[in-house]
Amino acid sequence: MLFNSIDFAIFLPIVFTLYWVLRNQLKLQNLLIVIASYIFYGMWDWRFLFLILFSTVVDYTMGILIERNDSKNKKKLFLWISILVNLGFLGYFKYSNFFLENFVYAFSFLGQDLKFRGLEIVLPVGISFYTFQTLSYTIDVYRKKLSPTKDFIAFSAFVSFFPQLVAGPIERATHLLPQFYRKRKFDYELAVNGMRQILWGLFKKVVIADNCAQFANQIFNNYEDYSGSTLILGAVFFTFQIYGDFSGYSDIAIGISRLFGFDLMRNFAYPYFSRDIAEFWRRWHISLSTWFRDYLYIPLGGSRGGMWMKIRNTFIIFLVSGFWHGANWTFIIWGALNALYFLPLLLGGKNRNHLEVVAYDKSLPSFKEILQIGVTFGLTVFAWIFFRAENLGHAFGYISRIFHKTIFSVPAIVKDCKQILILLIFFLIIEWLGRRKHFALEFEKGDHRFLKWTLYSLIVLLIGLFMQTEETPFIYFQF
Incomplete structure (x- = not known):
């Protein structure tokens, strides 16, 4: 369902009216959001609703298991289950053909003509967005920045919240999830x-x-x-x-x-x-840029090491950001090019000017x-x-x-x-x-x-x- 469609022009007033009729029933409001969000997403392809539901169940469960276990190794195990499940789905649906095609192309240099037909895989709408959103939850629970929720409906609403489900902003659990616990009053x-x-x-x-x-x-x-x-x-x-x-x-x-x-x-x-380019990236797709900063750049060492580490981490961030956008070398070159733009600012210490x-x-x-x-x-x-x-x-x-x-x-x-x-x-x-x-x-x-x-x-x-x-x-x- 598109924001700029007749369907949405009908859908939004109905959900809005029902939502505020239930203004004194927080759990029913959250349940309505879940139902509305699944309808909203299902209008594209109802078959992919199971991906959102499965990701929701996995991350909800892993969050609770991370808190309940005192063993650091077990906590890491449950965190990695969440990461691998979410990135596994993302990798299969978005990048399978890319890796297979490049594998075949690499073998052609060795004189091996491998026959390959692309897999007929339909990319679920918005999978890159809600995957990163759910990952922020389990990572923050593991880092003890957030207590795991026991409210499955609230968590489901956080994962599937229809306004930003398919194209962001990529919300953090620390910011959006607590809002589902609080009673909302209509503010004119x-x-x-x-x-x-x-x-x-x-x-x-x-x-x-x-x-x-x-x-x-x-x-x-x-x-x-x-x-x-x-x-x-x-x-x-x-x-x-x-x-x-x-x-x-x-x-x-x-x-x-x-x-x-x-x-x-x-x-x-x-x-x-x-x-400058550094300012551009502080102002463009802020939710993704800050996600990579907090969950990839800083864990890699950020700017704490020497200049070589800063350069390495910068290129990793931009290349991964490019690859996040799509399974095509054009996106990777786009990311590398922005890294090169950024490099003189980094070397000159002017990236925060x-x-x-x-x-x-x-x-x-x-x-x-x-x-x-x-x-x-x-x-x-x-x-x-x-x-x-x-x-x-x-x-x-x-x-x-x-x-x-x-x-x-x-x-x-x-x-x-x-x-x-x-x-x-x-x-x-x-x-x-x-x-x-x-x-x-x-x-x-x-x-x-x-x-x-x-x-x-x-x-x-x-x-x-x-x-x-x-x-x-x-x-x-x-x-």
Whole structure:
């Protein structure tokens, strides 16, 4: 079920109404969330509900066994059972064909022509997201950061919570799970704020992402026919497509959660206004970046060792992050490229230079900041080419075609995409004005009432005018 579908427009008000009718029955509210979440996920493919249920049962049980046993070896055993079960499912469904194909390819160098037909495996939607979410629970129980829950319904609701089930944010058990233990009261101001964030998320998705996707797909799929300047424009369109699509999903998920009295972690913080790659990664897909930091980078030694250890750990994090996104060498190269971008900052000790949003106490950035943002954005656009490409041949072919004398020509499709370029300018202005807030339409009570409603009306109008006639899935559903 898609957030931008008629089905969800019917589903959400029904669940919302039933939920608050049960406002004095905490366990029934949690049970309703579980049922609603399973219906929500089952609309894609009901067969994969057993994966969520099985993962829920395993991690719930392992958490209790970790606490009950005094033996450190037994605690480790139960932790590893949780890790292997969850990563085993993820590895089978997501990476089986990748490893088999590369195994066959490796043998071809030895003159062995192995016949291989890809396994017909359907990737469960959102498996990378809920797998990491459940793993955070057992790891934190093992680390004694969290007491294991005895409430199976609350834990099931935590694992399957439908607003963020299939594309995040990847919540920590320490943050989200306790919210299922507490009685929730309807908060009008919180709900209104949630509606604003849902509206902005829908605008990002159906106006920015979906319309950029039309041109990005056209250019990437036929790159041999276009000039270098047009290919640059295609990469820029994909850059905004993936941001609008993924951050739009996160905004909608966070906004819906607020309607039900829940607080989800922030997942994006205006990453394209970053002044270096380190700042970009503090602002892009925050829930995944911090997950890898806490559960992989720090256990590997983090920044405590010498420079060689820092470099090694940095490359591990970025390569694993790339591989998390998909079973394709393009994602691994994308991760390695970002690691290379990050390396000069790490070596120079400048990876923590920009912790506050750009021009926080000013209306406009300085000339130096504009240059920094421009360089960082350019590097990011280049890296996204690998992310978007179907394979390495596609990526290198696209890039080689960019560096042609036609790079200085006027893009061939510029006349066709005037509307989306104007919309991108409007989008960037609103994002810039709202950069000090958690999302661009977050207003204080009583702030410029007329201007607020004018802006809301304009956004609703633009959604109506530019929404695609067909429902379009979110990019990150494939991960």
